[in-house]
Amino acid sequence: MEKSFRSTALTIFAVLTAISTLLLISVGGIVTSKGVGMSVPDWPTTYGYNMFFFPFSKWEGGIFHEHSHRLLASLVGLFTVILAVWLHGRPARRFLRVFGFLLVAFSVMIAIFTQGRLQTASVMALCGFVSVALSFGWPGNLPAPGWVRRLGLAAVGAVLLQGLLGGLRVTLYKDQIGIFHGVLAQLFFCLVCLLAFVASTKWEEIGLVRTQSPGIRSFGILLTLLVVVQLGLGATMRHQHAGLAIPDFPLAYGGWWPATDEHSLIKYNQNKLDVGTNKAVTSFQIQLQMTHRVTACIILLASLLLLKKTAWNLGWKLPLTRISAVLVALVLVQFSLGAFTIWSDKAADIATAHVAVGALTLAGCFLFSTMAWKSMPQASREILLAHAAGSPSILQESH
Amino acid sequence: MKSIWLGAVLAAVVIPATWAADVTGKITLKGTPAPEKEIAALKNDASCGKLRTDVPKTRFYVVGAGGELADVVVYIKEGLTTKGGDAPETPVELDQHGCEYVPYVVALQTKQKLVIKNSDPLLHNINVNPKVPGNKAFNEAQMGKGPNKIKTFDNPEMFISFACNVHPWMFAYVSVFDHPYFAVTGKDGSFKLGNVPPGKYVIEAFHRKGGKVTKEITVDKDSQVADMAIELKP
Numbered sequence: 013m014e015k016s017f018r019s020t021a022l023t024i025f026a027v028l029t030a031i032s033t034l035l036l037i038s039v040g041g042i043v044t045s046k047g048v049g050m051s052v053p054d055w056p057t058t059y060g061y062n063m064f065f066f067p068f069s070k071w072e073g074g075i076f077h078e079h080s081h082r083l084l085a086s087l088v089g090l091f092t093v094i095l096a097v098w099l100h101g102r103p104a105r106r107f108l109r110v111f112g113f114l115l116v117a118f119s120v121m122i123a124i125f126t127q128g129r130l131q132t133a134s135v136m137a138l139c140g141f142v143s144v145a146l147s148f149g150w151p152g153n154l155p156a157p158g159w160v161r162r163l164g165l166a167a168v169g170a171v172l173l174q175g176l177l178g179g180l181r182v183t184l185y186k187d188q189i190g191i192f193h194g195v196l197a198q199l200f201f202c203l204v205c206l207l208a209f210v211a212s213t214k215w216e217e218i219g220l221v222r223t224q225s226p227g228i229r230s231f232g233i234l235l236t237l238l239v240v241v242q243l244g245l246g247a248t249m250r251h252q253h254a255g256l257a258i259p260d261f262p263l264a265y266g267g268w269w270p271a272t273d274e275h276s277l278i279k280y281n282q283n284k285l286d287v288g289t290n291k292a293v294t295s296f297q298i299q300l301q302m303t304h305r306v307t308a309c310i311i312l313l314a315s316l317l318l319l320k321k322t323a324w325n326l327g328w329k330l331p332l333t334r335i336s337a338v339l340v341a342l343v344l345v346q347f348s349l350g351a352f353t354i355w356s357d358k359a360a361d362i363a364t365a366h367v368a369v370g371a372l373t374l375a376g377c378f379l380f381s382t383m384a385w386k387s388m389p390q391a392s393r394e395i396l397l398a399h400a401a402g403s404p405s406i407l408q409e410s411h
Numbered sequence: 412m413k414s415i416w417l418g419a420v421l422a423a424v425v426i427p428a429t430w431a432a433d434v435t436g437k438i439t440l441k442g443t444p445a446p447e448k449e450i451a452a453l454k455n456d457a458s459c460g461k462l463r464t465d466v467p468k469t470r471f472y473v474v475g476a477g478g479e480l481a482d483v484v485v486y487i488k489e490g491l492t493t494k495g496g497d498a499p500e501t502p503v504e505l506d507q508h509g510c511e512y513v514p515y516v517v518a519l520q521t522k523q524k525l526v527i528k529n530s531d532p533l534l535h536n537i538n539v540n541p542k543v544p545g546n547k548a549f550n551e552a553q554m555g556k557g558p559n560k561i562k563t564f565d566n567p568e569m570f571i572s573f574a575c576n577v578h579p580w581m582f583a584y585v586s587v588f589d590h591p592y593f594a595v596t597g598k599d600g601s602f603k604l605g606n607v608p609p610g611k612y613v614i615e616a617f618h619r620k621g622g623k624v625t626k627e628i629t630v631d632k633d634s635q636v637a638d639m640a641i642e643l644k645p
Contacts, residue, residue: 050538051576053550072458072534073577185540185548278622279644285471285620287448290572290582 017156018211022098026208029091033201034371036088039081040197041367044250045360047288048074049190055179058082062131085175092171095207096164101155108147115140160210167207170200187251194247198371199240202378209379218331218386228321228332232381235314235339239374242311245304246370249297253289255363257297261354264302272298288358308347315343318380332387335380342373431606433634434592438485438600438616439478442643447471450580458533459510459578470515471620479600480641482516483618484569484586486593487604488625490612495591498523502561505573505583507535507553512573512583514595516619521567521589527560529553535575543568546587570619584619607635616641 043049051074052058058066059075063082071079097104119136122129155161174196181189209215249255264270265280272295280293319340322333349366356362447468454460454467473481502524506513510531519525529535532555540548545566553560564571564587575581586593594602596616604614607630614637617623621641628637 047574047579048576050550050574051536051579053536053538053552059552070534073456074579075577078576182550185538185550275644282620282622282643283445285445285448285469287450287452287469287580290574290584 017099017101017153017160018213019151019153021151022153023208023212025091025098026095026204026211029088029095030201030204030208032084032088032091033197033204034368036081036084037197037201037371038364038368039077039084040194041364042360043074043077043081044190044194045358045363045367046074046077047253048077050078050182050185051075052078052082052182055182062135064135065131082178085178089171089175092167092204095204096161096168098151098153099156099161099164099207099211101153102150103155105147105150108143108150112140112143112145112147115143156211160207163203163207163210167200167203170196170203174200190251191244191247194251195240195244198243198374201371202375205375205379206382209382215386218383228318228325229381229384231314231318231321232377232384235311235318236374236377236381238307238311238314239370239377242304242307243370243374245300245307246367249300249304250363250367252297252300253291254293254297254300255353255358256284256286256289257293258301259284259354261305261351264298264305269302270298286358305350308350312343312347315340332380332383335376335383339373339376339380342369342376345369346373431608432630432632434604434607434614434628434630434637435634436485436602436637436639438480438483438596438602438618439638439640440472440474440480440618440621440643441478441640442645444472444474444620444643452580453510453578456510456578459531462509462531467509467511473515473598475598475600478640479596479598480618480621481596481598481600482514483596483600483602483616483621483641484516484518484593485596485602485604485614485616485639486518486586486588487590487607488613488615490610491590491592492610493608494589499591502526504528505585506530507575507581510535510575510578510581512575512581514583516570516584516586516595518586518588518593518595519564520591520593521565521587522563525562525564525585527553527562529555529557531555534577535581536577538574538576539571541568541571546571569617586617 054060056063058079059070061067063079063086066079097108100107115136117140119133119140122136123133156164174193177189177193177196180186181193249257258264258270260266265276270276277293277295280298284293315336319333319336322330322336326333328334346366346369349362349369353359353363353366447470450467450469453463470482475481498520503517503519504526505517506528508528508530510533517525527537534552534554536550536552537560538550539562541564543566546564546568549562551560564585567587567589569586570584571587573583573585586595592604592607594604596602602616609631611627611629613625613627615623615625616639618641621643624639624641626637626639628635
């Protein structure tokens with residue numbers, strides 16, 4: 013039953029959505045690395061234009077990156093909506109038709125009753141017509157299982173929230189919102205990767221191989237959580253423009269742990285001559301970066317242990333072992349990119365690559381954990397679920 | 412005889428109170444800062460690169476041959492008993508010229524007008540994010556050679572950052588005081604605080620990168636000289 017909703021087209025589209033999301037994260041990374049996030053002061057408009065009508069001749073300097081980010085975000089939002097509707101299969105045709113007609117009707121009302129919103133009305137009308145047109149040739153696959161459809165809707169909710177956070181970052185002038193925007197972007201990427209995985213036949217194949225190694229599953233989850241923490245630390249550093257709060261690596265201001273007394277901070281700031289940022293180095297920023305460095309070492313160690321564990325318990329042929337090997341490679345690349353970010357004086361392309369590989373690492377860890385869960389024997393899964401629900405009786409029974 | 416005494420007492424009280432003297436001085440930098448960096452992004456920018464024939468560099472430390480330090484904000488930090496009246500009518504000007512803010516550091520009084528110009532033939536955004544409550548953040552676009560923008564700040568604050576994110580190397584710093592006794596040093600490192608009433612004061616010289624240094628002075632009817640040195644930490 014579960015297989016019936018899958019098709020090659022759906023798998024390709026879901027993968028395309030994931031790739032677009034990674035591209036969007038990368039462009040967002042460039043925006044933050046170059047410090048041009050506020051180059052378009054208004055939102056959701058762009059210099060007063062509906063963003064789809066903003067003339068290309070005005071895409072100057074930082075506007076080019078920020079506006080590209082917004083357009084690409086719209087595309088990812090559209091892809092996510094299409095994917096979520098696709099997961100509902102053939103019955104979505106009626107929804108598309110009704111939604112399309114409503115959009116057209118709404119756009120007509122906007123055009124008639126409001127002034128200066130003709131561009132917005134045009135975009136809405138176009139979406140409405142496309143929605144109606146699509147409904148006639150919509151894929152005839154069966155609906156995906158309920159939990160998959162709900163995941164699709166959660167992705168739509170996440171992408172909408174993400175767009176809102178991006179807009180509020182601009183209109184409220186708050187760096188802190190940028191931190192959440194950066195973290196949610198990568199969590200959303202994990203969700204889309206999971207959808208792509210579930211939409212493929214690989215998902216079924218994973219379920220065919222049952223493994224009895226709870227240590228691997230726990231380790232996978234632990235590694236994923238560590239990467240999420242690292243993502244939070246990194247996003248905080250980036251949105252405080254504190255990537256060069258410590259300008260050397262592997263040492264920190266010439267030592268293993270830098271001093272953060274008043275005299276030292278004055279000295280650091282006197283010598284800090286960044287072209288692209290005007291933020292003074294603070295004790296908090298230094299401690300934050302040191303925590304980021306230490307966590308990176310822990311993640312590297314944890315990924316190596318995970319590889320050893322999977323190879324030892326499962327052998328080299330199973331996907332879980334191969335993925336854990338890929339994870340080690342990703343973590344090593346990510347570690348190197350972190351070092352090069354500092355050595356290159358935080359060159360925008362390297363800092364952005366650090367963000368993109370970080371997103372891939374997180375998604376890899378997340379998928380590894382999901383696969384480990386999927387390949388767990390049904391009985392073990394039920395025991396764990398019961399444990400999570402706080403039902404000790406089942407646990408005792410299992411012993 | 413009585414009226415002579417009364418006059419003398421009044422004179423002794425009133426005349427010093429109406430005295431006002433200038434405090435002048437020179438700020439120097441002790442130590443050698445790291446060389447300024449070339450702003451490659453400016454030269455490589457399709458629009459801004461055309462506006463500059465020179466090699467644009469950062470302006471963290473503008474230091475003369477004798478150590479004279481520019482862009483230091485000098486002000487009375489302690490000792491004022493009166494705030495010295497309303498903000499002056501004359502506005503302070505901040506221009507965007509050659510894809511840089513000119514000048515790099517300015518100071519003004521609360522409620523005094525800050526006129527923001529754009530002499531460049533291209534768009535800049537002005538992103539201002541004060542930290543002191545009551546001073547309003549804003550991020551506004553200003554078209555090339557467009558109309559001036561006029562802003563005021565309600566509360567004292569040091570080095571409010573002005574940034575253009577379209578051209579993310581552009582920064583300027585605006586300091587705001589609730590009294591008129593402040594100045595920004597020029598390229599010769601000199602400053603002048605005019606018409607300071609008699610009294611004992613602590614004046615502070617604050618350079619955004621170099622840090623700050625203070626000095627105690629006593630002002631009477633004669634002008635005072637208060638040279639200070641900002642020292643780079645070894």
